[in-house]
Amino acid sequence: MINVFEPSVGIEDSNRVSDVLESKWIGAGPHVKAFREELSVEFGVEKDRVLLTNSCSAGLMVLPYLFDLKAGDSVIMPTISFPSLANSFKRLDITIKFCDVDKRTGNVTLDCFRDLVDATTKAIIVTHYGGTPVELEEIKVFASSRNIYVIEDTACAIKSFDSQGRRVGTYSDCAIWSFDAMKTLTCGDGGMMILRDQALRDKASELLYLGLPASDKSGLDKSGSGDSMWWEYDILRPGSRDIMNDILAAIGREQLSKLDQYIERRKKIATFYCEELGSIKEVKVLSQELNDSDVSHYFFTIETAKRNELARFLKDNNVYTTFRYWPLHKTTLYKDVDSKFPNAEYMAANCLNLPIHQNLSDANISLVVQLIKSFFEE
Ligand SMILES: *Cc1c(COP(=O)(O)O)cnc(C)c1O
Numbered sequence: 415m416i417n418v419f420e421p422s423v424g425i426e427d428s429n430r431v432s433d434v435l436e437s438k439w440i441g442a443g444p445h446v447k448a449f450r451e452e453l454s455v456e457f458g459v460e461k462d463r464v465l466l467t468n469s470c471s472a473g474l475m476v477l478p479y480l481f482d483l484k485a486g487d488s489v490i491m492p493t494i495s496f497p498s499l500a501n502s503f504k505r506l507d508i509t510i511k512f513c514d515v516d517k518r519t520g521n522v523t524l525d526c527f528r529d530l531v532d533a534t535t536k537a538i539i540v541t542h543y544g545g546t547p548v549e550l551e552e553i554k555v556f557a558s559s560r561n562i563y564v565i566e567d568t569a570c571a572i573k574s575f576d577s578q579g580r581r582v583g584t585y586s587d588c589a590i591w592s593f594d595a596m597k598t599l600t601c602g603d604g605g606m607m608i609l610r611d612q613a614l615r616d617k618a619s620e621l622l623y624l625g626l627p628a629s630d631k632s633g634l635d636k637s638g639s640g641d642s643m644w645w646e647y648d649i650l651r652p653g654s655r656d657i658m659n660d661i662l663a664a665i666g667r668e669q670l671s672k673l674d675q676y677i678e679r680r681k682k683i684a685t686f687y688c689e690e691l692g693s694i695k696e697v698k699v700l701s702q703e704l705n706d707s708d709v710s711h712y713f714f715t716i717e718t719a720k721r722n723e724l725a726r727f728l729k730d731n732n733v734y735t736t737f738r739y740w741p742l743h744k745t746t747l748y749k750d751v752d753s754k755f756p757n758a759e760y761m762a763a764n765c766l767n768l769p770i771h772q773n774l775s776d777a778n779i780s781l782v783v784q785l786i787k788s789f790f791e792e
Pocket of ligand 1: 472498570594
C-alpha cells in the first residue's frame, strides 16, 4: 500500500531513544533542552520564545486562557480547520465564527472574514493549508488596528517562507506546530509554540505545566543550589500538563537533522506530480506557491469533479489518498446551516490529497501518476 503520509523513522531514531532509556531520565531533561535550542536556531528566534509540548492540540487548547478569552468573546477561523482548534474555544463557550477560504490555496484571506469582525472579535486564527503560507501582512495590519490577535496553526508549515522570504510562524503573536506521527518532522507525538512576547511565553509555559512559575527550577536543580526545601513550589494558575519528554525530543532531534533532506524529497515529488498531472484536463493542482513563497509540501492537493471515484479507484489499486480537513460546519457539533462557504464546499467535494512523503520512491510516484492517467483515459 502506498500511504498518503508516512513517517521516516528507523534505526537512527531508535538508537537515540535507546540512549534516553538507558540514561534512566525519560522525562523532560537534556534532550528537551537541546531540541529547543536546535529548533530556535532552525527558526532563527531566541530560545526563550520556543516552547515544546506533547502535541499541537495541547498548545491549541491553552489558547483561550493564554489570550484571556471568555464566554461572549468571539474568534474567527476558517471552516477548513483542524478539530482541536475549534474544540479549544467551544468548550469554554467562546463564540466561533467560521469563514470561507480562498479556492486557489485553501487558505484564509482578509476578504474571507472581514465582514465577520465586530466588537466581540478577539482573535483570527489562520491555518497554513498543507504548508502553503497564508499571506499574513494585510491580515496583521487589519487586525492590529482593531486589537485582534493573529494566531497561526502552523502544524503543516515546518519550513515555509512567505512571499517576502520570512519564515512562517515567526512573526505573529503565536504559532503552533505539530510533530505528530504523520507530520514531516515527527516525534511520534509532539508540538511547538513560538510566542512573540516574553510575558505571553511565560504564561503559556505555566498553562502547559501545572501553573508552576515559568522561572522556577526543578526540585533537583534547586537541591543542587543550596535551597533547603527543594520540594516547595508555587502555583500561579490552573495549568494542564502538556510538556514534551526526552523520549519524544530525542526522536525530534534526529528528525530535525534530516529536515532539509525531507523537504527536498517532497519538493521533487511535488514537481513531478505537477509536470505529469498538468496534461490531464480533468485535473487541476491546488496552488501551493503564490508569488515567491517557498513551501514545505505537507499536502499535494488536486481538484477534480470525479474526486470520489478517483479516490476509490486508487484505493482499489493500493494507493491511499484523503481529504483534509473536513469542513467543521458540516459536523454535528459545529453545524452551521445559515452561513455559506462555497469554496470550502467546493474543496470538500472536489479536492484530494495525494501521497506525498519522503519514503516514496520514484517508482511509487510514477505508479500514482500512471494510475491517475489510466483512470481518466477510461
Ligand atoms: C496535525 C494537525 C494538527 C494537530 O496536531 P497534533 O500534534 O496531532 O495535535 C493541528 N492542526 C493542523 C492543521 C494539523 O495538520
